[in-house]
Amino acid sequence: MVLSSITLPAWIGGIRAGSIASCGNHVKASCCWIAFSAEAAGVLGIVPLECEDGGKRTVSQLCCHSDVVTDFDFSPFDQRLLATGSADEMVKVWRLPESGQDMPSGAGLTLGPGGAPVDVLQFHPTADGVLASGAGKGVTVWDVGRQQPLTALDSHGDQLQSLTWKRDGHLLGTSCKDKKLRIFDPRASPAASQSVPGHENNKDSRLLWMGSSDCLISVGFSQMREREVKLWDTRRFSGAMLTTALDTSPG
Numbered sequence: 001m002v003l004s005s006i007t008l009p010a011w012i013g014g015i016r017a018g019s020i021a022s023c024g025n026h027v028k029a030s031c032c033w034i035a036f037s038a039e040a041a042g043v044l045g046i047v048p049l050e051c052e053d054g055g056k057r058t059v060s061q062l063c064c065h066s067d068v069v070t071d072f073d074f075s076p077f078d079q080r081l082l083a084t085g086s087a088d089e090m091v092k093v094w095r096l097p098e099s100g101q102d103m104p105s106g107a108g109l110t111l112g113p114g115g116a117p118v119d120v121l122q123f124h125p126t127a128d129g130v131l132a133s134g135a136g137k138g139v140t141v142w143d144v145g146r147q148q149p150l151t152a153l154d155s156h157g158d159q160l161q162s163l164t165w166k167r168d169g170h171l172l173g174t175s176c177k178d179k180k181l182r183i184f185d186p187r188a189s190p191a192a193s194q195s196v197p198g199h200e201n202n203k204d205s206r207l208l209w210m211g212s213s214d215c216l217i218s219v220g221f222s223q224m225r226e227r228e229v230k231l232w233d234t235r236r237f238s239g240a241m242l243t244t245a246l247d248t249s250p251g
Contacts (some may be wrong), residue, residue: 023119023161024071025202030079033096041068042086048099060103064092071120072250077128083119083144093144109112111142119160126169132186134160141176153190156182161205167212171234175207175218183234194237201225215241224248 020026020037027036029049036162038045042065048109065086073079079234080096084107091114092107112118116136124130127146137160139153157178163175171193179202182192197222199205207218216232228249230240 005013016098020068020070022068022070023075024085024121027247028072030082031076032079032099033074033082035072035074035082037069042066042088044069044072044084046103048098050099050115062093062094062096062103063105064107065220066088067117070118071074073122073131075123075128076125077123082121083131085121085122085133085135089115089117089135090205091118091121091131091142093131109144109147111144111175112145114138114140120163122163122165124169125165127165130166132163132172134174136160137176139163139172139184151187152189153184156180158202162207164207164209164216166209171209173207173216175205175208175220177202181207181216181218181232183237194234196232196237196239199228199229199230 012056031047034047034049036045042063044062044064046060049055064084065088067086067088070085070087070171072082072084082094082096083091083125085091088115089112091111093109094109114135118133118135121131121133131142131144133140137156141150143150144225159177160174161177164177168237172186174182175198179198181196183194185193198218200223201221203221205218207216207222209216212233218230220228222228226245226250229244231242233241
């Protein structure tokens with residue numbers, strides 16, 4: 001797809017972004033850089049957040065993986081540290097340069113392969129150097145500095161579709177193609193502490209924690225292929241507090 005240019009000074013126009021289907025994110029930003037899925041497989045587009053001289057931004061390419069980049073995330077502790085996951089089963093961590101310098105030719109470190117394509121990943125919000133990645137039916141929590149897993153959570157019933165850290169870092173939530181939402185305390189046990197049926201259709205779903213509160217929002221599809229949003233409270237996790245239908249999926 002092509003992002004068309006408009007007259008707003010903060011708008012970044014004329015960028016050719018990819019339309020690769022994955023469970024992960026397709027654009028993320030830190031205080032320094034914006035990363036987005038590019039047209040070529042295995043490549044991310046990288047744009048500086050601040051305009052350079054003359055008000056122009058240069059789009060650089062980061063050649064990350066040998067296959068599709070499925071998800072990526074910036075570290076909340078280092079605004080130039082970027083983790084990428086791919087269908088090549090690898091997680092890689094990159095140190096992006098200062099604005100105006102060349103992109104790195106190789107990753108700072110590599111985690112994997114993990115035996116399945118990496119679907120989703122996210123840095124821990126309060127522990128520096130901790131990263132969760134989801135591949136196939138499994139979630140691994142990594143110590144990035146040591147390049148070793150801290151824990152592997154119990155296998156899900158089907159392909160993982162999203163994962164989300166609670167803002168205080170104590171709990172991890174997941175959504176899965178088996179239509180269940182799960183809550184884990186990775187420090188206490190690899191087993192889910194709570195599990196509940198989420199959306200009736202196994203089409204893509206996403207789970208997001210509402211900050212440090214006990215509430216989450218999930219987005220998925222009903223049995224009639226209606227896109228819906230559900231509000232959940234982990235203190236009463238037997239059913240959704242609220243369900244709102246948005247639109248209907250054509251396929």
